[in-house]
Amino acid sequence: MIRKVCVMGWPITHSRSPLIHNHWIKTYGIADAVYERLAVPPQELNATLRSLNDWGFIGANVTVPHKEAVFAALMRHDAVAARLKAVNTIVTTDMGLEGRNTDGYGFIANLKDRAPFWLASDGPVVMLGAGGAARAIAAALEAEGAPEIRIVNRTRTRAAALVDDLKLKAARIYEWTDAASALAGANLLVNTTTLGMKGERDLDISLDALPARALVTDIVYTPLETALLRAARARGNPTVDGLGMLLHQAVPGFEAWFGVRPQVTPELRALVLADMGLAEEKN
Structure with a gap:
C-alpha cells in the first residue's frame, strides 16, 4: 500500500514541500511513498481532515491559510502547537490525528546549521514584526535560552498581544520609530515581516546601533539575500538567509511519517534554489 502524505493549503501550487519530501523519499529509498499537493478551500477543511486517513494519507503539512483552523479542528496537539495555537504538521497516531508545529524548530535549526558559532544565550534578540511567524520564532528563541526578546512592531497592541498570549517571560516592546534603541547590545536581529520580499518594499531600518x-x-528567501542581509553583510555582520528555515522545518515531519531522520544537504538546497530560478549567493 502506498503511504501518502500531502501539503494542504489554498492556493497550494506555490508549495515546494513536495520537492523537498520527494527528494528525501528518493534519497533514503522509502518504498511505496509519495508526497502530494492537496488544494483545500477553507469551507472543505473539516471534511478533508475527517477523510484524510480514508484517502490513504498517513500525515500532512499545513500551510496558509489553514494553520490556525487545523489547530482548532484537531483534538490532539503537541506542546508547541498547543502554545502557538497553530499547526503545520499532522501525524497519524494510535489516538488519531495529532497537530504539531515545527516552524520554530526550523528557524533555530537553520541558525545552528549556517551559523554554528551563534548561541541564543549570548545576548538580547531583536525581532521585527509580531505576526504568525513571529509567534513561532519568539517561542523557539525563548526555549533556546534568549535572555531577552525585543519586539519591534508598527502596532504596539499586536506586539503586546503576542507577549501576553505566549506568556513570554523576558520580552520588551519597542515602537518601530525606536528600533535603534532596540538594536543596542543585541546578539541577533531577525526580520519576521514580509518587507524585503520580492514584490514588497524593502525593509528600511538603520543598523548603526547594531553590534558588529x-x-x-x-x-x-525570495530574494535569497534581502536588502537587510546585504546591508548587514556590508558592515561586517554575519548573516543567515531564510531558505534553511523552510528546509529544516520539514525534517521532524518526515521522520514522524517514515521513520527516517533526513538531512538538509547542499544538494537539497541547490535543488530548491534551482526550482526557484536562483543560484547560491556569492559573497
Whole structure:
C-alpha cells in the first residue's frame, strides 16, 4: 500500500514541500511513498481532515491559510502547537490525528546549521514584526535560552498581544520609530515581516546601533539575500538567509511519517534554489 502524505493549503501550487519530501523519499529509498499537493478551500477543511486517513494519507503539512483552523479542528496537539495555537504538521497516531508545529524548530535549526558559532544565550534578540511567524520564532528563541526578546512592531497592541498570549517571560516592546534603541547590545536581529520580499518594499531600518558581532537573519528567501542581509553583510555582520528555515522545518515531519531522520544537504538546497530560478549567493 502506498503511504501518502500531502501539503494542504489554498492556493497550494506555490508549495515546494513536495520537492523537498520527494527528494528525501528518493534519497533514503522509502518504498511505496509519495508526497502530494492537496488544494483545500477553507469551507472543505473539516471534511478533508475527517477523510484524510480514508484517502490513504498517513500525515500532512499545513500551510496558509489553514494553520490556525487545523489547530482548532484537531483534538490532539503537541506542546508547541498547543502554545502557538497553530499547526503545520499532522501525524497519524494510535489516538488519531495529532497537530504539531515545527516552524520554530526550523528557524533555530537553520541558525545552528549556517551559523554554528551563534548561541541564543549570548545576548538580547531583536525581532521585527509580531505576526504568525513571529509567534513561532519568539517561542523557539525563548526555549533556546534568549535572555531577552525585543519586539519591534508598527502596532504596539499586536506586539503586546503576542507577549501576553505566549506568556513570554523576558520580552520588551519597542515602537518601530525606536528600533535603534532596540538594536543596542543585541546578539541577533531577525526580520519576521514580509518587507524585503520580492514584490514588497524593502525593509528600511538603520543598523548603526547594531553590534558588529550580532547575527542578522531574515525569514524572507525570495530574494535569497534581502536588502537587510546585504546591508548587514556590508558592515561586517554575519548573516543567515531564510531558505534553511523552510528546509529544516520539514525534517521532524518526515521522520514522524517514515521513520527516517533526513538531512538538509547542499544538494537539497541547490535543488530548491534551482526550482526557484536562483543560484547560491556569492559573497
